[in-house]
Amino acid sequence: MVAGPGPGALDYPRGTVFQDLGDEGEGLDLKRYLAILLYRKWLLIFAVLLALIAGLFYTVREPPVYRATATVQATPPSGNQFGFTDLSAVASARNFTGDQLELLRSSVLAERAAQTLSLDLAPETKTDDAKPTFFDELQQQLTQWWHARQGRVEPTALDEQRDRLLDDPLASNQAAVAARIRSSLVATPVRDTNLIQLSMEGSDPRAITAMLNAVAKAFVNFQTERRSDDATSTQTFYEQQIEWTRVQLEDAERQLTAYARSKDLVHVDNLLEYSQSEYGALRDRLGEAERNLFQAEAKMRAMNEIDAQGSSDFLGSEVIQSLKTRRGELLDEYQRKLEVFLPDYPAMVQLRSQIEAIDGQIAAEVDSISRSLRIEYETSLKERQLLADRAEEARLELLKLRDETVDYNALARSRDTLQAMYNGLLSRVTEAELVSGIVQDNIRIVDLATVPVKPFKPDLNKNLMVSAFLGLVLGVLLILLLEHLDDSYKSNDEVEKETGRPVLGSLPFIDTSTGVQSSANLALSVANDPKGPLAEASRSLRTSLMFSTAEGAPRVLHFTSASPGEGKSFSCVSVAASFTQSGSTVLCIDCDLRNPSLHGIFDLPNDVGLTNYLAAEISPAEIAQATSVDGLFLISSGPMPPNPVELLSSGKMMNLLKLAAERFDYVLIDGPPVIGLADALVLSRMAGASLLVINTAKNTRTMVKESLKRLRGSQARIIGVVLQKVGQPGGRGYGYGYGYGYGYRYQYQYLYGYGQDHNERPPV
Structure with missing residues (x-):
């Protein structure tokens, strides 16, 4: 049985709690990774050296490759030679360079370039593009050995070449050149310019230079021929359109004249304008008459509301106003004297007679004004009715005239449109005859290719740099893998984190x-x-x-x-x-x-x-x-x-x-x-x-x-x-x-127990 607490408990209390260090964060420790790389530096150096040797071997085995370059200019056209704005060209101006790049890569242009060449094909154009590598030769030998075991005989490259030449040497030659051009030609647009750089790679510098220049010339000639064909077809089209437009214009003139004669329309534009102005004037006069009638009617309604005393201040008559003033004075005098005299007094009777006379004069004046207002109202009413009848007649006449001129105007517009088209076509054809010999120079060769002197591949420095980089990357990855698989402790921090002590x-x-x-x-x-x-x-x-x-x-x-x-x-x-x-x-x-x-x-x-x-x-x-x-x-x-x-x-x-x-x-x-x-x-x-x-x-x-x-x-x-x-x-x-350096001098003779001879003591 296991014993209880030992004597150390007196010195080391069981209640003591030790600090658990735990993890302090798993950040990216650059110093730790640098130490790992330094510890396994020989593995890293070996990986880099091995990659450099492989890169050097690859560079030595790789055949030399030359590159020829040429430059052409392809400017989007601003219009055609006949002065018309080429809407399709404007709409596709952004795609013009892309169209030219596809044309350069087309089989049609490659065949045109091949036809202009008179070459005895170099071995690279007759068979493969480059000399077979060691691995290609090894694969070919293994394939021939396997087919020999199967009882099959593979034709050699010389047999295939002889068969092609026996069939059609010239056609085979041109087809091979065209295929070579399409597979090797690289067209790259120069940024922010209208230039296109052409390049071709191969092991024969003279052959690739000749093929590249043939492509550039074929590109320019193809564009020139296409523009010439476009000009001829366009001029023919315009001539056909002129003849058709002339016939249509004559027919439109005849239809317009016949219609005007049938409707008795002479100076249609002036007649319609006169009718419109007359109808407008009548509408204005009718409006004025309606306003006068309204005013007269208002005065009549006000006249009917006058009281019996002739209170008609709204009339504004000076006679009535003076009479009313005199009547007021007499009435005031009558009231003052009434305080002294009796109503039957002669002076009082006289004053009443004067007041009654003035009232009669006011009534007569009001009646006269009423009759004049009634006459004014009746006159305004008759004038308004007369103008309304005349305006209605003018409106009906204008509508009738407009109905009759609708077809006339349609025929006139058709005639005017055809006349404008005819005049424009005549002008364009005249201009075309003057500029038919002018050819736009928007496609031209800037630089022809020259025979390259030095190969650009293989690049020893570049290959070694890439090899060293790959070796460095692979070495680092291998070191990190080994470090991940290594289960030992590598620092005090790791021990403390793992053990918590x-x-x-x-x-x-x-x-x-x-x-x-x-x-x-x-x-x-x-x-x-x-x-x-x-x-x-x-x-x-x-x-x-x-x-x-x-x-x-x-x-x-x-x-x-x-x-x-x-x-x-x-x-x-x-x-x-x-x-x-x-x-x-x-x-x-x-x-x-x-x-x-x-x-x-x-x-x-x-x-x-x-x-x-x-x-x-x-x-x-x-x-x-x-x-x-x-x-x-x-x-x-x-x-x-x-x-x-x-x-x-x-x-x-x-x-x-x-x-x-x-x-x-x-x-x-x-x-x-x-x-x-x-x-x-x-x-x-x-x-x-x-x-x-x-x-x-x-x-x-x-x-x-x-x-x-x-x-x-x-x-x-x-x-x-x-x-x-x-x-x-x-x-x-x-x-x-x-x-x-210290270690055990003795080896354990057991796994989970002790040795067979329990009395045997290990040597000292």
């Missing part, structure tokens, strides 16, 4: 293959050589342990690793020697009962040790041995037992750790590996803290993760990680420029 120290790799220093002496070099690199690294690890917990370094510290041979025993001895340099007393206990090694490092006997104490009645003082390092003591493993796990999980082991913690300042346990064994899990449970030793050149992430999983499952307190053999060949990173 800090890296407390890194012990460098020091080579012992030269025999200058043995592995055992190297382990004690921390004490023997305090200024050496290993001593410096050990002191740095000791300092990290001092700050690993709030109480300082754990007093009972367990060293373990994922697999054997990672240097955990060496790390244990180095840390122990470093602690003694600060004046502390340290006890190292070799708990790797299956493969002990501490007694060999200190050159001490292993006849009596930990197994004797755990299996028999013996005191700890009898198994503890002083070492050559002051303040450092060792309890070796003792004889190999048949049941290491049972011994380590016993209560005596717990008591031993308690006694050791009381006697010594620090107790360091050198435990067995974690993978495949339960010993390390038992010890990690008893110890106050555990350190996981990782060999940077040997261990993989999978092994470390599995070890951490097993340790955490046993509730081990892992305070950190120690990186061992940093800088060893086969590993990289971690920033050390020195190393050391």
